[in-house]
Amino acid sequence: MQDRMKVSTIQMSMLVGSLLIASNMNTMPTAITMAAQQDAWFAYLFPIPYGIFMAYLMWRLMRFNPDKNMYEMMQYSCGKWLGGLLNGILIAYLTLDLISQLRIYSDFFSSSILLRTPQIYILLMTMLLLSYYAGGSMEHLFRTNVVFILLFLSLYALTPLFLLNEIDLHKLKPFLSGGAVQPLKGGVLALSSFTDLIIFGSFLHHVRKPRDIYIAMKTGVIYSAMMLTIWLFCVVGVISPILSSRVLYIGWILVQQIHVTDFLDRIDLFLISLYVPVLLIKFAALYIAILTGIASYTKKKKFDFINLPMGIVITILAAISFDNTDEVSLFYAFGMLPISFGVQILFLGSLFIGLAFRRQKSMPPDMRLSGYGIGVWLTLAGAMAVIFAGTMVGNMRGIYGNISSTLFICFLVLCVYMSFQEYNKFAAQGKNG
Structure with missing residues (x-):
């Protein structure tokens, strides 16, 4: 049932991490290393x-009408028929996204962990859990997520320390010697990992102030990129770029390489116990976004009536839509990117054009660019500058690539620091205001 509870900025920021990190740790590194080879860890x-x-777009949408989600805004701005059609296109895209990710998840479990469990049982049990969360309050999802994502981040951030004896820097070198094409190709593929951010438009009515959604999403995006960069660094440094580009579930292979003394050589079982809940929370958020879109066609704005039937449909489609694991993995890594950008440009472009024609008075700006916000952009520009400078001179002498990589790490760490400082500043302003 669609409730109108308000969530805090930290809860929204933590949901960004769940949305972006866990689902891109297992199979996406294979595609990115295939494109960028040893420079894959620069991609995010x-x-x-x-x-x-x-x-920024979500902030602008909230300024138009803070009490509506993007589906309701679309029907308001573009009318019942055109708005309904555009909402249907977005719902179909999100359904395809969820189906592909559920299929990858079920294939991974049935082939790597639960070897004797039929895939359809894994899909059914997963969908029952998603239906349970969709049938309750959003408070359940956000609070559960905060608990698991904090444990998940704190433990997975220590992965380089766990793998210290396994990381071989020679597998990462020579840094940036292949030219600018490799990091760019990896960066384009990495973009597909972040296209799920559009589902936050489904939760706009749960946010207290427009600036909250901007700060939450911005902070979540930056620390998620940092976590995925660390993960890709470990993948390439431990497994090697050649093998990483050929192994399907490379994230699982990496976790299995962790051996903390002879007595703690099955850390992978503990890590997977944190990985799965975060991944399921991401699926639940995606599923609720789909149901919220369907509920926009009704007057009561509730989706209890469609919860279980839609869950059954998605389960069946996830089981029959793809012939094998390779097909769905390639589709998710390479095929979803053009579909995502095509649908998002059409949907968001139509939404903002429709709102502009409505000429509705928006809320006054509640956010100004702070010094820390400028610092975020300066550090991002610096990180990109050293990457492209390194690609130009990295093939001349190895020391140039080493310097560029070191500067890249420094700029990325500074970017995360500036982002958290900006978050703290706006959080303090919110308490005072």
Whole structure:
């Protein structure tokens, strides 16, 4: 049932992490290393500006009408028929996204962990859990997420320390010697990892103030990019770029390489116990976004009546839509990117054009660019500058690539620091205001 509870900025920021990190740790590194080889770990710098831009768009939407989600705004701005058609296109895209991710998830479990469990049982049990969360309050999802994502981030951030004896820097070198094409190709593929951010438009009516959604999404995007960069660094440094581009569930292979003394050589079982809940929370958020879109066609704006039937449809489609694991993995890594950008440009472009013609008075701006906000953009520009400078001179001498990579790490860490400082500043302003 669609409730109107309000969520805090930290809860929304934590949901961004659940949405972006866990689902892109297992199979996406294979596609990115296939494109960028040893420079794959630079890839997640490029989606950050896209994520911040999406945060800005959500802020603008909330300023138009803070009590509506993007589906309701679409029907208001473009009319019942055209708005309903555009909402249907977005719902179909989100359904395709959820189906592909559920299929990858079920294939992974049935082939790597629960070897004797039929895939359809995994899908059914997963969908029952998603239906349970969709049938309750959004408070359940957000509070559960805060608990698991904090444990998840704190433990997975220590992955380089766990793998210290396994990381071989020679597998990462020579840094940036392949030219600018490799990091760019990896960055383009990494963009597809962040396209799920559009589902936050379904939760706009749960946010207290427009600036909250901007700061939450911006902070979440930046720390998620940092976590995925660390993960890709470990994947390439431990497994090697050649093997990483050929192994399907490379994230699972990486976790299995963790051996903390001879007595703690099954850390992977503990890590997977944190990975799965965060991944399921992401699926639940995506599923609720789909149901919220369907509920926009009704007057009561509730989706209890469609919850279980839609869950059954998605389960069946996830089981029959793809022939094998390779097909769905390639589709998710390469095929979803053009579909995502096509649908999002059509949907958001039509929405903002329709709202402009309505000429509705928006809320006054509640956010100004702070010094820390400027610092975020300066550090992002610096990180991109050293990458492209490194690609120009990295093939001349190895020391140039080493310097560029070190500067890249420094700029990325500074970007995360500036982002958290900006978050703290706006949080303090919110308490005082």
